[in-house]
Amino acid sequence: MENNQLMYLVTGAAGFIGSYLSKAYLDMGIKVVGLDNLNSYYDVKLKEDRLASLKEHSNFSFIKGDLADKEFIMNLFAENQFDVVVNLAAQAGVRYSIENPDAYIExxxxxxxxxxxxxxxYxxxxxxxxSSSSVYGSNKKVPFEETDFVDTPVSLYAATKKANELMAHTYSHLYKIPATGLRFFTVYxxxxxxxxxxxxxxxxxxAGESIKIYNNGDFDNDLYRDFTYIDDIVEGIVRLTDQPPTGEVAHKVYNIGNNNPEKLMYFIHALEGALSKALGKEIEFKKEFEPIxxxxxxxxxxxxxxxxxxVGFKPQTSIEKGLEKFAEWYVEYYKK
Known part of the structure; x- marks a missing residue:
């Protein structure tokens, strides 16, 4: 089948990963229907700007709507014959799930x-x-592998993502839906x-304010994060797209991470360096240390x-290179 006959649904298309992925599919000549509810969890202008660049493609169409509206979703599927569905729409954020649990369940x-x-x-x-790396909870064994025990989430956000994996497995088992879950690791x-x-x-x-670092200032036992650059995430998804799982239960789960965790403080120093380069002057954050x-x-x-x-692919963008690209964009976008 020719790419121009393929139609993909990307939910969360105005989101960070969703907008990049939609662009990658469009560049491959695939028709993309983007769905998003454009909620105000963070700056809606940023979402609208991501969408604006997608709307320059004739193969892109945007629909504003909510996944929680079942009648709307069923009508959307009835009116379109989607070849592939990529569900990236979700209420994001670990800490916000403690303040506003209802949004996560919905x-x-x-x-x-x-x-x-x-x-x-359909x-x-x-x-x-x-899915999310948060499903690993407080696992002590590293690196995290897809076969690890993930029944001890430490946030409601993590619990909802684990629930998605269980639901997908069940539907694959009962109805032969080929489904792939992706455990993203700190995408930037x-x-x-x-x-x-x-x-x-x-x-x-x-803003001239200090940053809060939640490691108690304990540099020997600093927080480690597997920071994954957005282009690597998208490359992984694109390569997996035309490789649906097969077998008795056609459901697979994959980590997409950098396989190279950095100390949070190293990441912060690399960000200071990237911003210094973008601004053409030496900068340093004012820092406050607090408990995790x-x-x-x-x-x-x-x-x-x-x-x-x-898929023969491993994310490999270095922290320094990825943060330099972010810093260049930030200074340009916000006219700093």
């Missing part, structure tokens, strides 16, 4: 159920959905999410062996 559980039900009624070649880059630490630190610097927050985990570290075996 979007991440009810919304996902509606999508997978629609895939049952079958697709492949359902790809966003230009046009990223303002609620992520690297973005927030940059905002604080320009509820729901946060000490380390995230992805084993990417399964992904590499499946």
């Amino acid at each position: 979007s991440n559980v009810t919304g996902f159920f509606n999508v997978i039900e629609a895939c049952r009624v 079958p697709v070649k492949h359902l790809i959905y966003a 880059g230009p046009m990223g999410r303002p609620d992520m630490a690297y973005f927030g630190f940059t905002d604080k610097y320009f 927050k509820p729901g946060d985990v000490p380390a995230t570290y992805a084993s990417t062996d399964a992904l590499q075996q499946a």
